[in-house]
Amino acid sequence: MQVHGKDSFSAHVCGxxxxxxxxxxxxxxxxxxxxxxxxxxxxxxxxxxxxxDAGTVLEVRGGCIFRPDGSFVKIVDQTQDTLSILLSGKMVTGRREGEQLVWDDGAFWTACKDPEPECLLPGLEEARAAEAESHAGEKGNIKLPAVENQDLLGIGPPAPNPEEEARATSASLEDVFAEQTAQA
Incomplete structure (x- = not known):
């Protein structure tokens, strides 16, 4: 094969x-x-x-493997059931076996299941249904109950505002100081 520039070449094929x-x-x-x-x-x-280890998750996308710290390694070769990367100067190949990717260096990765779609705010769907049922036959807008102490994903209380947290911390320190002074 002879290269004729960055985008052309010639080769001997069948003579x-x-x-x-x-x-x-x-x-x-x-x-x-x-x-x-x-x-x-x-x-x-x-x-x-x-x-x-569900605590150490890597992501494969766009021809790269992204580590938890945000760094990435490019995939240098890929077939339907294998992929290869250069790791510390050595070619390492992983083979897909069901829900696992088994690497020739002894490591294995397990596919993480994507969470099933669900209501982001627990109890909201039931509250909507109950409210709609109680207003059956009425005309107008249905007022939905407020959902308190939920973050946007419905996981738990929202993260505190840094300013509010600072005030709460200084107030509790003042209480501790006052309590210690009173005991002395």
Missing amino acids: KVCSAKLIEDKLTWDSGEVWVRAQLAETFNGRWAYNG
Whole structure:
């Protein structure tokens, strides 16, 4: 094979010299044949727990593996059921086996399941249904009950405002100081 620049080459194929040029991500041969880059299935895209530890999750997307700290490693080779990366100068290959990615260095990753869609604010759907039922036959808008002490994901109390937290901390320190002074 002989390279003729950054986007063209020629090669001996079956005793004949064939030339090709890369044009708009397609390989166009001098015979008029055009090769299109195959798009691999995104079988590896998603989140993976390192060695089964749900606390250490890596993400595969866009031809890269993203570590928990935000750094990433580029995938250098990929087939339908394997992917390879350079790790500390050594080629390491992982093979998909069901819901696991088993690496030839002994590590294994387990696919993380995406959470099932659910109501973001627990109890809101039931409250809506109960409110609608109690107003059956009435015209006008239905007022929904307020949902208190929920963050946007419905997980728990909202994170405190830093200013409010500072006031609360200084107030509690004043109480402790006053209590210690009174005991002395």
